Amino acid sequence: MKSEGKKVLLAAPRGFCAGVVRAIRAVEKALEKYGAPIYVRHEIVHNKYVVQSLEKQGAIFVEQTEEVPPGNIVMFSAHGVAPVVHEEAARGNLTAIDATCPLVTKVHKEAVRFAKEDYDILLIGHEGHEEVIGTSGEAPDHITLVDGPSDVAKVEVRDESKVVWLSQTTLSVDETMETVDALKEKFPQLISPPSDDICYATQNRQLAVKQMGAEAELVIVVGSRNSSNSVRLVEVAKLAGSREAYLVDFADEIDEAWLEGVTTVGVTSGASVPEALVDQVLEWLAERGYDDVEMITAAVEQQKFALPRELS
Numbered sequence: 001m002k003s004e005g006k007k008v009l010l011a012a013p014r015g016f017c018a019g020v021v022r023a024i025r026a027v028e029k030a031l032e033k034y035g036a037p038i039y040v041r042h043e044i045v046h047n048k049y050v051v052q053s054l055e056k057q058g059a060i061f062v063e064q065t066e067e068v069p070p071g072n073i074v075m076f077s078a079h080g081v082a083p084v085v086h087e088e089a090a091r092g093n094l095t096a097i098d099a100t101c102p103l104v105t106k107v108h109k110e111a112v113r114f115a116k117e118d119y120d121i122l123l124i125g126h127e128g129h130e131e132v133i134g135t136s137g138e139a140p141d142h143i144t145l146v147d148g149p150s151d152v153a154k155v156e157v158r159d160e161s162k163v164v165w166l167s168q169t170t171l172s173v174d175e176t177m178e179t180v181d182a183l184k185e186k187f188p189q190l191i192s193p194p195s196d197d198i199c200y201a202t203q204n205r206q207l208a209v210k211q212m213g214a215e216a217e218l219v220i221v222v223g224s225r226n227s228s229n230s231v232r233l234v235e236v237a238k239l240a241g242s243r244e245a246y247l248v249d250f251a252d253e254i255d256e257a258w259l260e261g262v263t264t265v266g267v268t269s270g271a272s273v274p275e276a277l278v279d280q281v282l283e284w285l286a287e288r289g290y291d292d293v294e295m296i297t298a299a300v301e302q303q304k305f306a307l308p309r310e311l312s
C-alpha cells in the first residue's frame with residue numbers, strides 16, 4: 001500500500017563498528033582454529049541475534065570465569081574485563097583470548113596511568129554495565145562512578161587539585177557533557193581525558209540519528225535492550241525532535257500502530273547489530289508503503305582493528 005510522501009531516512013553510519021567486527025570474527029576464528037566449544041565470558045557483544053548465531057556454531061556463553069571447565073579456552077567480550085578476571089582464568093587453567101575493543105583498552109590504560117599518579121578518577125558511566133565494571137576494576141581504590149548529572153552532588157574526592165574524568169565508550173555525548181559541566185562546577189580543577197573516551201562509532205551513530213530525528217516523526221533503532229549504545233540512539237532521536245523512537249531486536253517487534261500519522265520513519269542500528277536485521281526492518285516498512293529510502297550520512301568510517309594476537 002503506497003501512499004503519497006511516505007519515506008524512510010536511513011542513517012549512515014549505523015550497525016557494526018570495528019570493535020564488534022573484530023570480536024565476532026575472533027570467536028569465529030577461534031572456533032575454526034581450536035574447534036568447538038569455545039567459551040565466551042559474557043555476551044561477546046550485546047546483541048541477541050549475534051549471540052544465538054555463535055551459539056549455533058559452538059560458542060558457549062558464561063557469566064563467570066569459574067563456569068568454564070579447566071583446560072579450555074575462554075574469550076573475554078568486547079566490553080573488557082577487570083584484571084582480576086585474567087587472574088581467575090589463570091587459576092582455572094584456562095587459555096584466555098581477549099576480544100576487548102582496543103578503544104576500551106585505551107580507557108583502561110588511562111585509568112591505570114592516572115591511578116599511578118594518584119588522581120581521583122571520576123568515571124562517567126552506567127552502573128552495572130560490563131564495561132564500567134571492567135574499567136573500575138583497573139583501579140578500584142581510585143575510581144568513583146558518576147552515573148549522569150544527578151550523581152554529581154554526592155561525589156566526593158580526596159584532593160580537588162588532582163581529579164580527572166574518564167567515561168564509558170558508549171554514552172550519550174550531550175548528556176556526558178552535561179555531567180562534565182556539573183563536575184567542573186563542583187571541581188574547577190577537574191582535568192579531561194587526553195582524548196575522547198566516547199568512541200568514534202558511538203559519536204557518529206548519534207550524529208546521524210540527530211540529523212534524522214529533526215525530520216522523522218518515528219525512529220526505529222535496531223538493537224538489543226542491554227546494548228548501551230543502541231539505547232542511547234533511542235534517547236538521542238527523541239531529544240532531536242522525533243515524536244516517538246523505539247528499540248527493536250527484530251522487525252516482527254514493530255507495532256503497526258506506531259505508523260499512525262507517520263510520513264517519515266528514521267531507521268538506524270546500534271554498533272552490535274548485523275545489517276541483515278536492518279534489511280528486514282526496511283522490507284517490513286516497504287510492505288507498508290515506506291519504500292522510498294533516503295540516506296542520511298553523518299560520517300564515513302574506515303576504522304579497522306587487527307584480531308587478537310593468538311588468532312591473527
Ligand code: 2E6
Pocket residue numbers: 019020044045046047078079080101104131169170226227228229230270271272
Ligand atoms: C564494547 C564496548 C562498547 O552495551 P554496549 O553498547 O557497550 O555494547 P554493544 O555490544 O551493544 O556494542 C559494542 C560495544 C562493545 N561497545
Ligand code: F3S
Pocket residue numbers: 017018019020078101102103104169170199200201202229271
Ligand atoms: Fe569499540 Fe566503540 Fe565499538 S568502543 S566495540 S568501537 S562501539
